[in-house]
Every structure is written in structure tokens, then in C-alpha cells.
Amino acid sequence: MTYIDLGFTDLVIAALLLVANGAVSLWFRLGLERTIAISAVRMIVQLSVVALALKWIFALNSPVWTVLFALFMAAAAGYEVVARQERRVGGIAAMALGAGAPFAAGLIATIFAMVAVIGPDPWYAPRYVLPIFGMMLGNALTGTSLVLDTMSSSAVRDRLAIEARLALGASRYDALRPNLRRALTTGSMPILTAMAATGVVSLPGMMTGQILAGIDPVSAAKYQVMILMLIAGSTGLAVVAAGIGSVLLLTDERHRLRLDRLSLL
Template sequence: MSYVELSFWDLALAALLLIANGVVSVWFRLGLERTLAVSALRMVIQLSIVALALKFIFTLDAPIWTILFGLFMTAAAAFEVVSRQERRIMGPLALALGAGAPFFAGLLATMFAAIAVIGPEPWYAPRYVLPIFGMMLGNALSGTTLVLDAMTSGVVRERPAIEARLALGAGRYEALDAILRRALTTGLMPILTAMAATGVVSLPGMMTGQILAGIDPVSAAKYQVMIMFLIAGSTGIAVVGAGLGSVLLLTDERHRLRLDRLAKA
């Protein structure tokens, strides 16, 4: 089996569906046509640059370029975490938490996959490491964003109850326990939903791409199962790390609630 090469005309035909979305936006006066055009153009440019960069890195097969590209992806993830927060925690520690939780979780899952599961030669081969790290980082980023947003909105909403618990002698983790548990559930819900729906409601992108590229469906399914397990693990690590870290940042060493560390909504 072999895959069907796509031409630029094929991509242009596929873009007709995006134009249909623009027509819907104009028809219903949604005002999203400009956003659709900018988002589509940004996606094409970003994917083109990344494809050329990966082609260059795959050709060199040098660890230093793999590391640099991974750090660039982490920096972009940190920016996304900060920009998606309705009320973000201010300060360098908050930025470090937003970048560190997805990075550590993604790196751990990627190294586990490369060394213990797949075992390519060499184990740091960028053709395997970078795509896996990208999937781990992206999903861990989503979980981290959700848990941080749930924590900041939760402490603002339940400030009187939290301060009452603290005044009665509860520690910061005890006072924020209910909010933390809800935030962790929120952060884990997307991957739980995705695992439950995979194969029944939808065929995931990786499996679909492999099938379209001519890979045997059974082999593609094996890879997809592995990736889903890794994503679930890395997302769980990132969500827990971000949740516990946010408790520390939203309180101080004297176990006082510090809403002054939050930016305005």
C-alpha cells in the first residue's frame, strides 16, 4: 500500500469548506470571518515552517537540534498557558509553573516511550522523539490550562469560605481541598472523554494519518493505543503538578489567601 500525494490544488479544494464557514459567519452576522481567515493563514504558515524545520532536523539527526526544537515548543506552550487564563497568576513563578508542568510531564512520557516502549536506534532519534513530545506537550498544556483556570476562578468565587477555613486553623491544602479536587477533575476530563470516545465516536488523528499513509489499520491502532496511554499519563502528571503548584502560588508561607497575586480579569 502507498499513500496518495496531495497537491496544492487538493489543499485549495479542501479550503472550500473553510470558505463555507466564512459564508455562515457573514450570513448569521457572527463577525468571525476575519478570525477564520487569520487562523487558517496562521495554521498554514506555522505548519509549513515546522515541516521545513523538522525535515532539516531529521536530516541532521543531531541531539542538540532535537533539544533546541523541544525547548522552542515548551516556550510556545508557556505563552499559550498564560494567554488562555481569564485571571492569571502574576510573577515569574507562575510562568515557570505553566511551562514546567507540561514540559516535565511531556518529557517524562516521551523518554519512557522512546526508551522502554518503542526503542528506536538511537533512542533520541528526532523522527520519533519530537512528534511524541509534541503530542504529550499539547495535551498536557490543555490540562494545565484548565486546572489553573479552574483554580483561579474557584478561589475568587469561594474566597469567604476559604478564608473562614484558614481562620479556623486549616492549612492551605485543606482549605483549598474542594477547589483543588474540582480543578483536577476539570483538567483530566478532556483526556477521559477522548479515551472513552476513541474508536466508537471518532478515529484519532494519528491513526487516521497512518491509515491514509498506507499503514495496516491494526498496526495503526496499536500505535494509537500506546499514544493514548502516554497522553493520559502525561496529562495526569501535568494536571497534578499544576494544581498543587497553584495552591502554593495562591497562598503564602503563613497560609494566607493571596488574591493580590492575580491579574485583573
């Protein structure tokens, strides 16, 4: 089996399904036509720019440009985390936590994959590092967003119970423990659900892409198993870091609940 290249006409034909979505929105008066169009254009532009940037970085094979592009991805992840919050802590701390948790978790998982599992030469080859780091970062971002959103909303909802625990002498971690446990569970659910459904309900994107590119299905499955394990590990690290960080953001050093730091978007 050989790789089948897609032309511009093929992409236009594929876009017809998106046009059908717009027609459905018009028919039922959902008001999503503009959102669908903007999202599609944004996706095309972003992927085109990233593809050209990656092609250039791959040709350079430079660790400096690899790190710079990874930092750019982390900054974009931090913005997305903050943008997804219904209530968020103001200031640079929230942005730092939103970017730092998925970045650190994704970096650890990527370095582990490069050094201990895949072992490319050199180990920092951007052709391997950036795609894997992107998958780690994207899934860790989802987990981080869910944790922060759950922590802030549940802290507002359970304010009286939390302040009662604090008044009885509990530390901020003990007072927020039920909320933290719920947030960690919520943040871990997407990857756990994906792992449980993989192979039975769906074929993941990486495996599907490799098969379409002509890779043996067994080899593609091995890579997919490795990626899912790495994603689960990095998401777990990001979720825990985000949960602990959110406890610190929602309280102060005197173990007081500080909901005044929250702003409604």
C-alpha cells in the same frame, strides 16, 4: 495501498469548506470572518515553518537540536497556557508553572516511550522524539490550562469559605482541597472523554494519518492505543503538578490566601 501525495490544488479545494464557514459567519452576522481567515493563515504559516524545521532537524539527527526544538515548543506552550487564563497570577512564576508542568510531564512520558516501548536506535532520534513529545505537550497543555483557570476562578468565588478554613487553622492545602479536587477533575476530563470516545465515535488523528499513509489498520490501532495511554499519563502528571503549583501561587508561606496576585486579562 500506497501513500497519496497532496498537491497545492488539493489544499485549495479543502479550503473551500473553510470559505463556507466564513459565508455562514457573514450570513448570520457572527463577525468571525476575520478570525477564521487569520487562524487559517496562521495555521498554514506555522505548519510550513515547523515542517521545514523538522525536515532539517531529522536530517541532522542531533540530540542538541532536538532538545532546543523541544524547549522552543515548551516556551510556546507556556505562553499559550497563560494566554488562556481569564485570571492569572502575575510574574514569572505563572509562566514557569505554565511551561514547566506540561514540559516535565511530556518529557517523562516521551523518554519512557522511547526507552521502554518503541526503542528506536538511537533512542533520541528526533523523527520519533519530537512528534511524540508534541502530542504529549499539547494534551498536557490543555489539562494545565484548565487546572490553572479552574483554581483561580474558584478561589475568587469561594474566597470566604477558604479564608474561613484558614482562620480555623487549616493549612493552605486543606483549605483549597475542594477547589483542587475540582480543578484536577476538570483538567483530566478532556483526555478521559477522548479515550472513551475513541473507536466508537471517532478515529483519532494519528491512527487516521497512518491508515491514509498505507499502514495496516491493526498496526495503526496499536500505535494509537500506546499514544493515548502515554497522553493520559503525561496529562495526569501535568494536572497534578499544575494543581499543587497553583495552590502555592494563590497562597503564601504564612498560609494566607493571596488573591491580590491575580490579574484580570
